[in-house]
Amino acid sequence: MRIYKDFIYIFLVLFSMLTSAEPMLQASTAGLSEAKFGMKVDAVENALGKKLLFNKGSRQAQCGVAGIDGLPGVALRFEKGRFTVVEITKPTASTKIGFMVGNSENVVVSRLQNDPTYQRGKNRYNETLQEITVGKSTFVVTGSSGHWQGRVMKITSKSGRVTRIDLGEASYLMLDEHEGDEC
Numbered sequence: 001m002r003i004y005k006d007f008i009y010i011f012l013v014l015f016s017m018l019t020s021a022e023p024m025l026q027a028s029t030a031g032l033s034e035a036k037f038g039m040k041v042d043a044v045e046n047a048l049g050k051k052l053l054f055n056k057g058s059r060q061a062q063c064g065v066a067g068i069d070g071l072p073g074v075a076l077r078f079e080k081g082r083f084t085v086v087e088i089t090k091p092t093a094s095t096k097i098g099f100m101v102g103n104s105e106n107v108v109v110s111r112l113q114n115d116p117t118y119q120r121g122k123n124r125y126n127e128t129l130q131e132i133t134v135g136k137s138t139f140v141v142t143g144s145s146g147h148w149q150g151r152v153m154k155i156t157s158k159s160g161r162v163t164r165i166d167l168g169e170a171s172y173l174m175l176d177e178h179e180g181d182e183c
Contacts, residue, residue: 025074027167028096029135029151032076032086037151037168039083041066044076052076073101077172085168095153095165105157108132123156130157137170148174 025033025048034047041064045052052066064078073090076083086093091100099108112118115134123129135152148170156164166173 025068025071025093026096027086027088027093027165029153029167031083032074032093032167035076035083037083037085040081041078041083044083077168079172085166085172088165089163095167099155099162099165101162101165103162105130105132105160105162108155108157108162117152128158129163131155132157133174135170137174139174147171 027033029037031037031039032048035044036047039047041052048068050071051069053069054064054066056063056065062080064081066076066078068074068076071092073088073092075087075089077085077087088094088101091102094100097111099111109120109132112132112134113120117134117136119131119133121131123131132155133152135150137148137150137152139146140149150170151168152170152173154166154173155162156166
């Protein structure tokens, strides 16, 4: 029965990819397709060829969260008007290496476990969630505080299925305290 469900899911994803008029956007630790982390809002819209719809904050806010017109399940986070994180919660975008929401966690593990930056563990606030993180990040201590530097990909799964993919600046993604916050 599980194999049948996997087959149906894969078929539906492939069918939707083949019948869509536009190519699927791909996320990486550099950004989302042609939109690169660090770009300002207008530059991101131009790179994607789509309008951003802010549901929190604004184009110039300290913290803003925007959806992409016509693309459900993908949100972009901006800090001081600068693109910092892409969040994927539906199979409407993929990673550059082919992962999508709905994929089997085992597929992700088998492809990433040999990456020297690979980390896997339970979410410390919700033990039903597994998290896989890869990417270059460093915790830098300055004076009496510290912060993360670098970029990472964080894949969250529940019951063996990918439920969320986040890519972007480690200063946001490496801290569990941000989960559930709008910024």
